[in-house]
Amino acid sequence: MIPQQNRLEFYERLGDSWHELADILGIPYRAVMSFARGREPQAICRWLIERGRMMELPGALNLIGREDLVELAESFAGGTGLLAATAEQSKREAHRPVILRWKTQLGGPIFATPAVAGGVVYISSYEELYALDAATGAIRWKTRTGSHSLGSPVVYGGKVYVDGGRLVCALDATTGEIKWKTTTEGNVSSPAVAKGSVFVANNAHAYALDATTGAVQWISTIEGMPEAPAIAGGTVFICADRHLWALDVTTGAIQWKMSAGERFSPPALSFGTLYLGAKSRGVAYAIKGTTGIVEWESPHIGKVWVAPVLSPVSVYLCSSDSNVYCLNKSTGEIRWQTPTRSFIDTPPAISNGVVYVAAPDYDLYALDANNGEIYWTFEAGGNFGGGPVVSGQTVFVGNVDEWVYAVEAV
Numbered sequence: 001m002i003p004q005q006n007r008l009e010f011y012e013r014l015g016d017s018w019h020e021l022a023d024i025l026g027i028p029y030r031a032v033m034s035f036a037r038g039r040e041p042q043a044i045c046r047w048l049i050e051r052g053r054m055m056e057l058p059g060a061l062n063l064i065g066r067e068d069l070v071e072l073a074e075s076f077a078g079g080t081g082l083l084a085a086t087a088e089q090s091k092r093e094a095h096r097p098v099i100l101r102w103k104t105q106l107g108g109p110i111f112a113t114p115a116v117a118g119g120v121v122y123i124s125s126y127e128e129l130y131a132l133d134a135a136t137g138a139i140r141w142k143t144r145t146g147s148h149s150l151g152s153p154v155v156y157g158g159k160v161y162v163d164g165g166r167l168v169c170a171l172d173a174t175t176g177e178i179k180w181k182t183t184t185e186g187n188v189s190s191p192a193v194a195k196g197s198v199f200v201a202n203n204a205h206a207y208a209l210d211a212t213t214g215a216v217q218w219i220s221t222i223e224g225m226p227e228a229p230a231i232a233g234g235t236v237f238i239c240a241d242r243h244l245w246a247l248d249v250t251t252g253a254i255q256w257k258m259s260a261g262e263r264f265s266p267p268a269l270s271f272g273t274l275y276l277g278a279k280s281r282g283v284a285y286a287i288k289g290t291t292g293i294v295e296w297e298s299p300h301i302g303k304v305w306v307a308p309v310l311s312p313v314s315v316y317l318c319s320s321d322s323n324v325y326c327l328n329k330s331t332g333e334i335r336w337q338t339p340t341r342s343f344i345d346t347p348p349a350i351s352n353g354v355v356y357v358a359a360p361d362y363d364l365y366a367l368d369a370n371n372g373e374i375y376w377t378f379e380a381g382g383n384f385g386g387g388p389v390v391s392g393q394t395v396f397v398g399n400v401d402e403w404v405y406a407v408e409a410v
Contacts (some may be wrong), residue, residue, distance in 0.1 A: 002170070006075040008320055008343075011041040011190075013069060018044060020064040025056065035107045037150060039345060046360060046383065098378040099408035101394060102137035106130055111385035112190075112349060117155040121396050122154055123404060129162055129169075130404075131176060135392060137406060141176035145169045151190030151228070152386065154198075157211060161191045161198050168200055168209060180214035190228035192236075195249060201226035201238050206247060208236075221253035225308075226271045227266035230274070232289055237274060239264035242369030244274075246292065258292040266307035266347075268315070269331075275315045277304020284317055284327060298332030301325050306347040306387065309355065311369060315354050318344035324357055324367060338372035340365060347387035349395070353408065354410045358384035358397050366395075366410050375410045 001198040014021065018040040022032050027047055035043035048054045055074045057176060108126035115122045126148055127337050131140040147164035154161045159179060160171045165187050186202035193199070198209040203225050205348065208217040222242030231237070236247045236254060244267075246257040263279040267287075273295060274287045282302050286295040302321025308355040314335060315327040320343045326335040341362035349356045354375065355367045360383045366375040382401025389396050390409055398404045 006072050007045075010069060010072045010076075011045075014041040014066070017064060017066050021060055021066075024060045024063050025053075034106075034165050036382055037111070037183065042343065042345070042360070043383075047404070056248035057067050062313070074266070085257070098405060099406055100375045100378070101406040103257070103403050103405045104132055104139065106398075106402050106404060107142075109385060109402060110404065111150045111400065113152040113386040114155045114389050114398060114404070115160070116389055116391035116396060120173070121404065121406075122153045122155060122160050122173075123396075123398055124151065124162055125398075125402065127303040129153060129160065129171060131160075131173075132404060134396070134406070143176040145171075145172055145178070146181070154157065154193045156193040159211070161193055161211070161334065163188045163190050163200060166169050168198060168207075168214070170198070170211070170214060182209055182214040182216070186409050189226045189238075192229040192231055196229040197249070199229040199231065199236050199249075201229060201240065203240070205237055206236065206245070206252065208249075210254060213229045218252035218300040220247050227264075230267050230269050230307075231271045232272065235289060237267055237269070237289070239266055239276065244287070244292065248288070256286070256292045260361060265304045268308045268310050270310050275308050275310060275329075277301070277308065277317055277319075279303055279305050282319070283319070284315065284325075284332060286315075286329075286332060295390070296330075298327055298334065300334070301337075302343075309348050309350040312351060314369065316348055316350060316356055316369070320345070324355065324365070324372065326355075326369070326372060336372040338365075338367055338374065346384055349388045351388050351390035353407060356388040356395050356409075358386070358388050361383060362399075364388060364395070364405075364407065378405075378407050380405055 044237045058070045061069050085324045106125040112124045119132050119134045128142050130142045145164045147167045151163040160173050168182045188200040188202050191200050196211050206220045208310050213303040225244045226240040229236050229238050234249050241263045246255040265277040267274040267276040277284045289377045302319030317325045323337045325337045340359045342359040344359050346358045355369050357365045361379050364378040382399040385400045393409045395407045
């Protein structure tokens with residue numbers, strides 16, 4: 001078995017040296033531009049694996065002066081760097097066929113989870129936001145926002161809201177016409193929309209903008225690189241590195257703040273409780289939304305980079321150790337775990353008792369939410385840059401090779 005901990009440590013320690021590493025390995029510029037922001041070390045390893053060139057990694061590290069990483073690289077460079085499917089999983093893979101309803105190519109890589117509303121799929125691809133017919137995949141409109149948009153759009157009140165660098169944009173959901181743009185002081189998170197306001201955050205401030213005009217309603221000072229806000233009741237929750245902030249939805253006043261020794265994933269909310277994971281160690285948490293008090297802590301899972309999804313009784317998390325975990329929502333106890341062939345850094349979706357997971361190894365999985373059994377696996381032509389979304393009987397997902405796929409749900 002590949003030493004997972006060594007591989008994950010390598011990703012973290014490589015840091016900004018990934019630029020030099022990509023250059024010395026001769027990775028084409030177009031491929032480098034398709035790497036997901038913040039996940040470049042993983043992307044480099046995937047690029048080498050796909051070409052059977054992982055054995056070059058230790059030597060390349062020597063050439064760029066990162067001798068401190070050579071031993072780590074040697075521990076996994078002789079293999080694939082990704083967990084092989086277990087024998088048990090291989091048995092599971094005699095599953096039902098997958099039906100591809102349509103696929104549509106856009107004009108650039110896709111790093112975001114789409115949104116679906118009113119029979120339309122909204123998805124961002126670099127500077128452009130696309131609206132696709134959910135039944136056919138035909139492009140209804142596309143609009144250039146003027147700035148790279150890596151976040152997931154939100155549909156609310158006849159408009160589509162999307163981040164783009166320092167910009168927050170509102171577009172008409174039917175025509176794609178830009179209704180307003182608001183510039184912030186730094187690159188912002190994906191938006192959340194509720195109660196007539198659009199909420200975003202950067203590494204210094206959280207913002208509330210009027211959803212109709214884009215006017216700033218309040219600004220609150222925070223710390224850390226934020227994830228997309230989550231809203232419940234009268235509170236805006238923002239995970240920012242090692243901090244979890246609870247802000248008043250009307251004024252931006254800090255209700256409470258929690259700091260920890262690890263970086264938090266984005267949260268999922270249910271009945272006043274936040275469920276989230278840790279990016280820097282294998283732990284999941286349930287945290288009381290009114291106080292910030294930890295209700296339970298579940299160790300012994302991999303690092304969690306993305307928000308979980310919830311059922312009435314379970315929490316489903318995707319992990320860097322290549323597993324999908326199901327936890328008891330009340331206690332945090334592990335109910336089941338299912339291995340995949342890759343670490344997972346895109347958010348899952350759940351619908352009608354099925355959990356859908358898009359892994360960077362080109363595979364989209366459909367898992368039984370009760371026991372983790374694999375219903376089907378769909379292999380796309382490129383790495384998935386965002387998570388899936390389910391609407392009706394269709395799963396929609398995009399990849400970094402510019403394609404959007406519509407697959408029949410279980």
